Amino acid sequence: MAGRRIVVTSxxxxxxxxxxxxxxxxxxxxxxxxxxxxxxDIGLRNLDLVLGLEKRIVFDLVEVAEGRCQLxxxxxxxxxxxxxxxxxxxxxxxxxxxxxxxxxxxVAQAAEQxxxxxxxxxxxxxxGFRNAVAGAKEAIVVTTPEVSAIRDADRVVGKxxxxxxxxxxxxxxxxxxMVRTGDMLSVEDVCEILxxxxxxxxxxxxxxxxxxxxxEPIVLDPNARLGVxxxxxxxxxxxxxxxxxxxxxxGFFGKLFGALKAG
Amino acid sequence: MAMHQPLAQEVTAPAPKLGRAIVVTSxxxxxxxxxxxxxxxxxxxxxGAKVAxxxxDVGLRNLDIVLGLExxxxxxxxxxLEDKVSLDEALVPDKHSETLVLLAAxxxxxxxxxxxxxxxxxxxRLREHxxxxxxxxxxxxxxGFKNAxxxxxEAIVVCTPEVSAVRDVDRxxxxxGNRFKPQLIINRLRPQLVKKGKMLSVEDVNAILxxPLLGxxxxxxxxxxxxxxxxPLALRHDSETANAYHAIAARIAGEDVAAPAxxxxxxxxDKLGSFFGGKRA
Numbered sequence: 001m002a003g004r005r006i007v008v009t010s011x012x013x014x015x016x017x018x019x020x021x022x023x024x025x026x027x028x029x030x031x032x033x034x035x036x037x038x039x040x041d042i043g044l045r046n047l048d049l050v051l052g053l054e055k056r057i058v059f060d061l062v063e064v065a066e067g068r069c070q071l072x073x074x075x076x077x078x079x080x081x082x083x084x085x086x087x088x089x090x091x092x093x094x095x096x097x098x099x100x101x102x103x104x105x106x107v108a109q110a111a112e113q114x115x116x117x118x119x120x121x122x123x124x125x126x127x128g129f130r131n132a133v134a135g136a137k138e139a140i141v142v143t144t145p146e147v148s149a150i151r152d153a154d155r156v157v158g159k160x161x162x163x164x165x166x167x168x169x170x171x172x173x174x175x176x177x178m179v180r181t182g183d184m185l186s187v188e189d190v191c192e193i194l195x196x197x198x199x200x201x202x203x204x205x206x207x208x209x210x211x212x213x214x215x216e217p218i219v220l221d222p223n224a225r226l227g228v229x230x231x232x233x234x235x236x237x238x239x240x241x242x243x244x245x246x247x248x249x250x251g252f253f254g255k256l257f258g259a260l261k262a263g
Numbered sequence: 264m265a266m267h268q269p270l271a272q273e274v275t276a277p278a279p280k281l282g283r284a285i286v287v288t289s290x291x292x293x294x295x296x297x298x299x300x301x302x303x304x305x306x307x308x309x310x311g312a313k314v315a316x317x318x319x320d321v322g323l324r325n326l327d328i329v330l331g332l333e334x335x336x337x338x339x340x341x342x343x344l345e346d347k348v349s350l351d352e353a354l355v356p357d358k359h360s361e362t363l364v365l366l367a368a369x370x371x372x373x374x375x376x377x378x379x380x381x382x383x384x385x386x387x388r389l390r391e392h393x394x395x396x397x398x399x400x401x402x403x404x405x406x407g408f409k410n411a412x413x414x415x416x417e418a419i420v421v422c423t424p425e426v427s428a429v430r431d432v433d434r435x436x437x438x439x440g441n442r443f444k445p446q447l448i449i450n451r452l453r454p455q456l457v458k459k460g461k462m463l464s465v466e467d468v469n470a471i472l473x474x475p476l477l478g479x480x481x482x483x484x485x486x487x488x489x490x491x492x493x494x495p496l497a498l499r500h501d502s503e504t505a506n507a508y509h510a511i512a513a514r515i516a517g518e519d520v521a522a523p524a525x526x527x528x529x530x531x532x533d534k535l536g537s538f539f540g541g542k543r544a
Contacts, residue, residue: 012325013291013293014294014402014423015293018427043403043404043434044434046430046431049427050427095405122403123291123292124401124402124405125373125374126373126375126407128405146491148325148490149293151328155322183491207461209425209453209456210461210462212426212427213463
């Protein structure tokens with residue numbers, strides 16, 4: 001049976017798509033799943049950096065599409081997780097170097113040998129987004145509790161709806177203390193606006209910057225609290241009912257929410 | 264009086280002095296392009312300059328929210344490009360700064376609907392009426408990027424101290440080439456993390472990028488708060504981060520302002536403590 005094909009997308013850049021893709025992929029692999037991560041950000045690839053695999057790239061997505069190598073030759077195995085591999089994007093090409101049909105075919109082929117194919121979508125809603133979504137059957141929408149990120153996510157949710165893709169939400173970089181003081185939207189606020197099912201809540205954690213810079217997914221660290229959270233998300237993807245971690249955040253409908261509605 | 268004007272000036276009929284068109288770009292999303300555009304525009308307007316802010320992120324606009332103008336936007340850049348309304352009708356006056364206007368992006372349209380040549384001409388028209396035209400570029404390097412840079416003659420690149428952002432900025436600087444004289448703003452620096460060797464320092468970032476440094480902005484919750492509220496931090500003068508924006512605006516205006524912000528001084532002290540500790544790659 002072919003594996004699940006899930007695009008990780010957001011509209012807005014810098015909300016944590018690549019970090020989420022890497023850590024969720026690693027968490028699934030730790031659970032014994034066979035996982036392929038596809039970097040769809042042609043020209044601005046970063047998934048290889050986040051996993052510390054940048055020096056091992058030989059072939060890339062565009063070369064597979066052009067038939068210059070086999071998919072298996074382009075896949076880079078992550079030595080820390082036996083069942084995790086990434087397909088890097090091309091760095092010196094443009095997004096239109098590959099068509100939606102080509103992208104879809106490559107992802108379908110990757111899914112034949114994997115339980116999960118996670119597609120790291122580029123920011124925006126241009127050609128790169130259309131390619132990434134063309135390869136997917138499900139979507140994870142990542143957003144941060146900021147008005148601009150939520151507006152962009154809302155636009156993407158509309159586009160995914162048009163394509164009939166089932167989707168779930170990850171709220172990233174939550175700062176519970178700012179929610180308490182009314183300076184940040186709560187998870188409840190975000191869910192109410194976007195009206196899609198919640199898959200996970202990830203608190204803002206300075207450790208992520210460091211582990212990302214070092215190319216070591218935080219799920220590798222057994223003591224990291226975010227490792228536990230990514231593992232919970234992985235279990236929810238697997239269909240388990242896992243309670244959400246409480247960050248002691250009360251629902252707070254302040255003037256921020258009013259401002260957003262106006263937009 | 265006209266009769267006192269030297270004749271030579273009439274003969275050469277000099278073109279009106281054009282304002283500067285500066286694109287704010289980064290490659291990577293979420294590093295703070297829109298927040299930087301709003302705050303620098305506000306800071307320049309506070310200095311008395313006439314400033315037009317252009318949101319080039321068709322389909323994913325946000326500059327209106329950050330300025331608190333989202334309910335005042337009636338028309339957008341595509342309406343102007345398609346001659347549906349005049350430029351004057353489309354410009355939204357800022358609610359805080361008298362000399363600041365916003366040209367919003369279309370939200371329900373796509374980036375490939377923008378005519379590149381018309382966009383260039385529109386930026387030229389804005390330069391005839393404003394001292395500064397700041398263009399908020401979308402993330403990525405697709406069509407939206409190309410249309411955002413087409414009418415600019417200078418670039419500010421925004422980068423966070425993260426390897427992925429540095430790589431993306433490096434790619435964008437390569438794409439920009441020499442024409443735009445790119446200058447660097449390092450955003451969201453956390454001096455404490457730099458001190459612990461857990462974040463790239465200003466020196467680390469610029470060892471790779473090697474660009475003229477326009478300023479450094481610290482990662483402060485007050486930026487998230489003011490951004491969500493639609494009141495740019497640069498309206499204030501009582502915070503270090505606000506003053507960092509004012510210093511950058513002064514530098515853009517050509518003033519020789521010294522060391523950007525207290526954060527930078529602190530991180531230099533941090534460097535002395537762990538001289539070789541912060542470097543990654």
